Amino acid sequence: MYVCLCKGVTDHEIRGMVHHRGVTTMRQLRDELGVSTQCGRCARCAKDVLQEALAECQGCSADTSFAAAA
Template sequence: MYVCLCKNITSSQIRDAVETGRAGCVRSLARELGVATQCGKCARCARELVDSCARSA
């Protein structure tokens, strides 16, 4: 599922970034993948995804 349409980033890419330790918050996701760096509409969804990955880790 696409989370960030501006940057074409999927939930799998975000999950992978969190699980491999490349990102642990929306700010690091922005740095790694560009999530939430344009319109910003995906920030909330991205944050929820990061939180759910952290909880299941």
């Protein structure tokens, strides 16, 4: 599903950033994909998808130990 219509970002892309690029914070998502940089309506949904992906990523190589503070 589309999370950010302004930038055309999907939940799949956000999950990919977590699983394959080690993204753990909204700031990193914003820098990498541009989510929540225009109208801001996607911020809550993007954060929810990020948190779900981090929870799924128990065995990822990314260090998600500090992700709860994001």
